[in-house]
Amino acid sequence: MNTKQLDQIRTGEGFIAALDQSGGSTPKALLQYGIQEDRYSNEEEMYTLVHEMRTRIIKSPAFDAKHILGAILFENTMDRSIDGQLTADYLWEKKGIVPFLKVDKGLAELQDGVQLLKPIPDLEDLLKRAVERNIFGTKMRSVIKEANPEGIRQVVEQQFAIGKQIAAFGLVPIIEPEVDIDSPDKAASEKLLKDELFSQLAALGPDVKVMLKLSIPTEDNFYRDLMDEPHVVRIVALSGGYSQEEANAKLARNHGLIASFSRALSEGLSDGQSDAEFDALLSRTVQDIYEASIK
Template sequence: MNADMMKKVCHADGFIAALDQSGGSTPKALKLYGIKDDAYEVGKVSMYDCIHKMRTRIMTSPKFNGDRILGAILFEDTMNREINGVPTAEFLWKEKNVVPFLKVDKGLEDEKDGVQLMKPMPKLDSTLELAKAKGVFGTKMRSVIKYANKEGIKAIVEQQFTVGKQIMAKGLVPILEPEVDIRSPEKAEAETLLRAELMEQLKMLRGDQKLMFKLSLPDVDDLYEPLVNHPNVVRVVALSGGYSRAEANDLLARQHGVVASFSRALTEGLQDDLTDEAFDAMLDTSIQEIFDASKASGIKKELHTHT
């Protein structure tokens, strides 16, 4: 494990940029960016070419660097490509001082017991070995909670930790993302159940097993403070989950010790047809607003004792 990357993720100010739209969410991201449906074929190389061009423009912008950004989560296709002739993960760390993470989940199962578990990942070990060889620091995997169903939430947390332990065994830091749907009619109750299950699973980790959480912004401020201050937890980050950037930043600033890991909220307003000057200005505003909200929320960060 890279000690410099760990130090940055643990202690530096900033947030994690989520640039990991997968095959299912890429068309929506491209549409918001101003790329019409007829410019590519869904699920084909042409689609991934379009999204890589968008991500390259973001990552090569002079406004995108480690001064305000801790890390970036990549889709596997992005990890396997290059930025300016340099492998993406290497470019992020060596050129931008941004820690690279990899999305490893393969999508969601159908809803059962109020949740959507992750689909099986039969090739996970080989993916992790490739990621490590490419200089990736950690991983991310998402599942979704729709309702406050105790059995479903227990199952989702157990699955996240089981796969997380497989990832930790390979020397990578997993980001566990059991997202609570912000449209859930039982959101607050589901979040309370989720916190309890996460704390139970943390009790079973060895001291050297380090992980992160990526969680929906909670209805109750500082609900996840026990996770923030837990010795096994490197960082707790928040997803925007469908909130606008302004809403997400406002909620985030009230969660002490939590920083952002925004996707759509980060790219909000970016358009393919913007001039480089206008694009960089828009990205700069977005990054600064998310950085400020993350920094406002981070005043308890000094309670961490990680090295």
């Protein structure tokens, strides 16, 4: 584990950029960026276009280490290059931004009010490649839709079981049990979730480090006590479908919680914008998310 990167993530002022839409969400991400499906005819062409989009974001002067601590990549992005350097190396060596990797394969069907992770059959090989490509940590997302104690317990147990496997490779897992922002019993789900998180954290070995990626809580500063748990490097928040403005406003009320936004980060960016327009909008977005994160 790179101690300089660990210190940056643990104590740095800023946020984590999520550039990890993948698989089924890639066409939607491209569409939001102004690229219609008739611009590509197969998966390879689609991923080339999405890499060009991400490269444009990463290379923008607005995407800098003064505001952005880390960036989460999709596997396909990790395997590609920017200006002749593998993406993770470019991020760290040229930008000073810590690289993470999304490792999950998507969500299972809804059961007990939750969606668990689908099996990740090639996880060991993926983690080996991540280490070779100088990745610092990983991310995997489950979803909680109802305050179902059994379902929430299963989500957190599964996340930590895989998280321990990831930590054994010297990587820092981001545990992401997202509570659906439209859930009618969101606050009740968050109470159950926090209890399960404390329970699993208490059972970890003393040297295991994890991050948590959580929905912005219904009750302000609800996760404050989790931030002091010795295994927790940092708690980051997902935008979860809130608009950028709403996500920032809610985040700013939660002290110590920093952003790890995806849709809210790329909101308004378009393939048709000039570099000057693109960079100006991204700069405003980055500044706004940064300011909400450091409050």
